[in-house]
Amino acid sequence: MLGKSNCSILSLVGCVALSLLGFKILSIILSALKTLFAAAPKKIEVELTKEETSEKLEGYPKFDTKKLIGEKDTVYLWDPSTMDYFGSVKAMNKDEVNATVQRARVAQEQWKTSSFETRKLLMRTMLRYITENQVNCARVAVRDSGKTLLDALIGEVLVTCEKLTWLANSGEQYLTREYRDTGRMMMMKKVYVDFVPLGVIGAIVPWNYPFHNVFNPVSAALFSGNAIVIKVSEFASWSIRYYKAVSYTHLTLPTICSV
Secondary structure (H helix, E strand, O other): OHHHHHHHHHHHHHHHHHHHHHHHHHHHHHHHHHHHOOOOOOOOOOOOOHHHHOOOOOOOOEOOHHHHOOOOOEEEEEOOOOOEEEEEEEOOOHHHHHHHHHHHHHHHHHHOOOOHHHHHHHHHHHHHHHHHOHHHHHHHHHHHHOOOHHHHHHHHHHHHHHHHHHHHHHOHHHOOOEEEOOOHHHOOOOEEEOOOOOOEEEEEOOOOOOOHHHHHHHHHHHHOOOEEEEEOOOOOOOOHHHHHHHHHHHOOOHHHEEO
16 A cells, blocks of 8 residues: 555655756746747848947047046047047036936836736847847947957847847746745735836946947846936947947837936
8 A cells, every 4th residue: 555655645746846857947938939930120220430330440539638637518528449539529517417307207116017928029130130230339449448349249238138138038027926825813815026117227348348338237227117227337438439420229118228
């Protein structure tokens, strides 16, 4: 009797294990099919400047770092590896920053109601552009930071693509409602946690990863239904023209992402 009982228990455990495994495999298949039949990301075109496309630049004046001493109103643009000087831009003042945040706040009121399917499509669209233009994305980071092309491809472009892929495939499950145990005394109640957008996210990013440090917070903020305003480093501000153009081209509401 004992032997038969043990066999029955083992059979039951085996059936449960096989059922769980089958459920897991089915979930993976359904997820893959859902991704396969999802709306295809559209192809995006962004116009690049000579400095953003050329492997090597010649004839540019050299930047004098003494200009940085005591400067608060002007942001200078240069290549730290060659000291090629690309000009300057005016630093935004307080009123301009406040106006940018306000525009982002207005846009976020509409974006926060977007579906996860819309946000997934945005992630896949950004991913398509980056993978199809990975050398351009990396070259611009190289020119603004002084790193090597290989470093930019692996340390910036690759990890950004991985994050966009993860958000498109797995992000939704971590932002949907989660139920909690109520305990025996409140068993007649339902307890759950909702994850709601915060509004306008502010990101102050450093100079050392010009590409990744922009698209990392942009992707997370937009996927979670927020708007974002980014302040890039004054020592790596040249690349933002291109990266901002890439971000804006993908968006139906460009003001939800401001740089």
